[in-house]
Amino acid sequence: MTEFLAGLFTQYHASLVRMLFRRTGDRDRAEDLAQEVFARAAAAPPRNPRPWLFAVALNLVREDGRKAVRQGRRLELYRAEEQRHAEPPDREFDRGDNVARVRRALDTLAERDREALLLKAEGFNYDEIAATLGLAKGAIGTTLSRARRRLVEAYREEEGRSHVAS
């Protein structure tokens, strides 16, 4: 691995995997996609690595989603996480249940809004979000505002549904 690529990996791999994991809910898939991104970076080293890496990653997620729809395959959107610490069964259930609610809420967002929110969570500033998503910088504030509001509202709706069901 070249020094440049090693530097990219050290700097961005964990953040990329985390963003992909939050986007897909699948740790293995997140790792696979991240590997693909770095493989492409090795083939064509980017000048502006951070937006490039994350843009490629998000494109791969979209392509993967479209492929799955064409093949009629149902995507597994959420898989239980490995437990490193023993937790009481009811607490474990509550945590997994809540994560599923958050994920369902996140899925209600428009694709660009969801991506902007996940990039912001990785510490991207507005310039970087705009460069990654191909949006105007002036639109990012509104995009994030909409995304945040929609996520919170959708989560509250999910919470309300779970309270009614229980």
Add this chain to the structure above:
Amino acid sequence: MSHPDEGTWNALLDGEIPSGELAPITAHLATCAACRARLEEARALMGEADQLVSALGDPAMPPPAAIVPPTTTRIGVYRQLAWAASVVLAATLGYSVRQPGQPAGAMADSSSPRLQESPESPPSQAGASPDSTARLPIGVLGNRPPPATAPASPPLSAAAEPGAMVRHQAPPAHLAESPVTVTPPAAQVLGSAQRLNDSRARGLAQDSRTLGAAAPSLPLAERADAIVESFRPIEFSSAVTLLGGGLRLVDGLVPDRLEASGSTVRVIYPLLAGELVLEQRRVGDSIRVSLRGPVSADSLAVLLGRVR
């Protein structure tokens, strides 16, 4: 000025409004209660959304002990989100400390603003007891720091003499023109601070020997009491106005409260082991910040990189 829209409030909270455009916004905030309310609402939504995204987890991290879902009661939201944030933060910091040799974990893209020598020493700045509180060197954030490689720990020089300056690394261009002040590395500060008996004042421990400032005339505990007493709670919008816009926050954390004394604002975040205090004040076109809390110097460095 007409009422700013939600996108503007979010940009303000994200620290993305150019300094030249802050004055009319802050002036408007000072006179418009409705906009202050909208700003508070935007901040609450931002905090909730951040917590929800964090709740999705990090494949590199152990799961938090519990996730407290946000409630619809505003006060309850802040308290519960602050608690959840402290759990996530504790896990995050624990990971960062345990595995320093691996690619950075939850803070992968955070990096400390790079600091430059300056002939000007800051006023009394942090010390910390070896096993309680650390304080980072002061940085001045004129604009958002660009992403950078995680800085390697600078080799520790001999114990800093009073007034000694330490060069860490060359600053990025956007900071070069801003006045920046550096104090001795936090690791050195950790070894020389004094512990205070007062538990509240512990977070404010100062070590004038390390910092080279003139020794204050009062004993540490009394100085800390005086410092604590001079800060008063303020509203978020007042903090923004006091700083002329550009209130800095630690990305990903939900503050418990804001306090101010004179032109200095403190944003206080609850942690499991105490409080993380982000102190800031406007210096010319920039906001000068310092960060202290009951965590290691490495963790503070990471957190400082997340100040936006």
